[in-house]
Amino acid sequence: MDDLLAEFIAETREMLEASGGEIVAWEADPTDRARIDTIFRFVHTVKGNCGFFDFPRLAKLSHAAEDALADCRAGRREADAALVTAVLAIIDRIAAMVDAIEAGEEFPEGGDEALVAALDVSRETLPEDEPGQVKAGSNPPLHAPADTLLEQTGDSIAPARRAEAAAAQRTIRLPVELLDRVMSGVSDMVLARNDLAHRLRQAGNQPTIDGPFERLTAILTDVRDAITRMRMQRIETLFGVLPRLVRDLSAELGKQVMVDCDGGDVELDREMIETIRDPLTHLIRNAIDHGIEPPSARLAQGKREIGLLAIAARQSGNTIAIVISDDGRGLDEEKIAAKAIATGLITAAERAHMSRDKLLNLIFEPGFSTAETVSNVSGRGVGLDVVRQNLERVGGSIKVTSQPGRGTQFALQIPLTLSIIAGLTVETGGQRFAIPQSYVEEIVQASPAALEFTRMGEAALVTFRGNRIPCLMLAEVLALGEEADAARELTLVLLRLASGDLFALVVDRIHSHGDLVVKPLAPAVMKSGLYAGSTLLDDGQPVLLLDVTSIAAQHDLVSDGRARVLQPLEDETAATADAAPRAMLFTDCGGRRSAVRLELVQRIETTTTAALDRSGGQVRAVIDGVILPLVGLGDTPPPEGKLRLLRLGDGACELLHAVREVEDAVELTGALVAVPEDPLVEALTLVEGQPVALIDAHALFARHGAAPEPLGKRPRCVLPESEWARSILAPLVKAAGYEIVAEADPEAREAVTIMSEDTFEAAEALGRVPAGPVIRLRDHPEERRGAKSIYRYDREALIAALAAARTAGDPRP
């Protein structure tokens, strides 16, 4: 919602600036039709946009101005100086209000009526003297009349506020070509830096040069990031408005539709997003209006009442694939054929020889519309032919596939003139290749046996999460020879196509992943159909970007019609599995950035070092009266004081992981790269460009996990009967993990007993020394006669004694 509002403000302000010149020209000649049209469009747009938001005053003002200008356009009224003045006053008021909205302030009440009335006054009485209010003799400046009106309504502060707000957010528009030039300049700079780095390394350590060089590197990285962001926008900004659109449309049409957007993190040119906005909206309207049946019809056909509309975006080199699929009634082949013959697109003879696919794609021909009744929603004379035209204008394409009664899929392909994509670099046959990250579902490293790798004729299959997945060997795809070693571990990259199909690609090694600037390839190379472009690695080495869709198509792994909506029931469970795993990001005690899967994190705890116990190499800590194994402390003893802990649990066992700092919960969208060298690390991944070690929870629990000690098993302690013991000693003992029991309690037999020296002596004399360990306290700091007693305020010694007593009395090994 905030995004929408910011867009509204930016758009309004942009139009205000653009119409500035028009306003001046209009003032000079109020009857100029072209100017009236421009300003009419402005107030009309503002009025329209206001409808989305709750700005009744803005709507009212723009509506009044629009009415007046519409009268002029229709010739019902003459535009004159008075009207110009009144309209300008309204435009200024709109500007002031937009500033106030942006600043989040309340715009002063009142005054609107006077402005609106000024419009009507000028209409009815044409008061010739009104411009006379402007200081006589002066060449009337642009805003003088408007300001006069504003002053009349007691609102002279508005311009000042406007200047203030404008300073807060300033934007300029730049030609994209200029950005391209800057971008390639920065790319060249990065390569020059890398070359320099290489030479510096050869020359050995040179402290005087290394410092500034490091700084240069950091600056370059920043600049590159900034430039990259300049052009790109996540397709999310487009997807964000869709749920609302779908909701409104389905409500209007009496249908129930659930929308599922996937791939919102695909980035593309801002310009391109604008270009596909309308086609996409149109296709969605179409799907809801014509595709998805009313709930009763769906139920009658054994479908779920709620229709599913899925929109998925994938990036592949220089193209973005967007698939819009519904599980509605599908396209009616016969109806399309009849219509096409009726409108003369094809002849009956041609029809007889047409494949279903070809026939369906006739719906994009100009002048084609199958809806019998033109509905309010999708039939506004804008047909699918316009959608196709719009896409083709930017070099894109659209295709439709459909199964009767099961659904329709529209597949859009949109090019990117220049694109930066997140890519994964893999190695096969000693050569590196890049794969667009958006396809990568998962990276798996396992033995062929674990994956049930089987050869079925020429094809290969693996079993992963219970599904048989077709598997391609990249070395074979690229004819790089080298027979795969049957015993060796397989590194699989699971790729999901925009059509929803999943397949695995076997590579030798995973290298890294990062942002890649995709460059086009020469036609002779593109002809192979294997590559989508090339990119330069940081060391300046060119790397080929694989065209995943095309490779899959060459191996018949793409099933046009099999979109995700066709398995709605399986999808529900799959959807949760498909969601990016979430993890808790933290800095461990060694300063390394790590993450642990969020499902494992029970709580974040804070404890004191006093609650720690190191016995037998295993550190334990007491949290809420439960003793749990503590890991992650490292070799360095923790600093005295507070300690942050993550409490991890697998359902049965719990353990604590010491952290220096808890950062945030994040989505692990990056690829997980296995790290076989470190058994406690499941994988390395990237979070916001920084490497993060994902803790291997299985190894952790296998090594350290312990079922939590239930409350009843806590060591017990019997305290002396005194106010001091109850109020001062008891909290300390409890913090050390003990349960306080009364002496008479039968459980007290094994308990640690704390008693004063004197009491102990008395008990000893009477032969009634407690069975369990005893900690003797004395009242004076000085030790007496070498007795084993602790001064009652010697905290450290007391805690140590309690810990020692627990180890001694610990029922566990």
Next chain:
Amino acid sequence: MSELLVVIQIAGRRCALSAHDVKSVIELGAVTPVPRTPDFIAGIAALRSQTLTVIDCRRALGLPAAEGPTDDRAAVVASGGHAYALMVDAIEDITTAAGEPGQVPGGFGPEWSRIATGMIETMTGPALLIDLAALIAGPDGQRGEIEAAA
């Protein structure tokens, strides 16, 4: 006509490229091979932030690859919006054309005729003027076009 020409050697023959087409002459560093492409594409190489498609000129003519060492320099040319690096036997000189390209009786032989505009007299002797687009299309280029047209 005093067009500037870059004189190169392909398979031991003197050839000429229009200096207008030659963007630069570079030391060819590491070339990344491109699997599953025609063999006259030696691979891709990087020139600053640009990717060059490296063409082995001998193979583009349909001749066997060079046995001896070739020039480690390559001519960078642009064609159809893409940049190519031409691997040649040697890059000799820059010279001036001394006439219009013409044909010789009997032709240059099928491979050479395909990629040559004609013979051109230069200040340093005659050379075969190369048709860049035909050279880059490779030995199968024409056949491919015929197939596409059919």
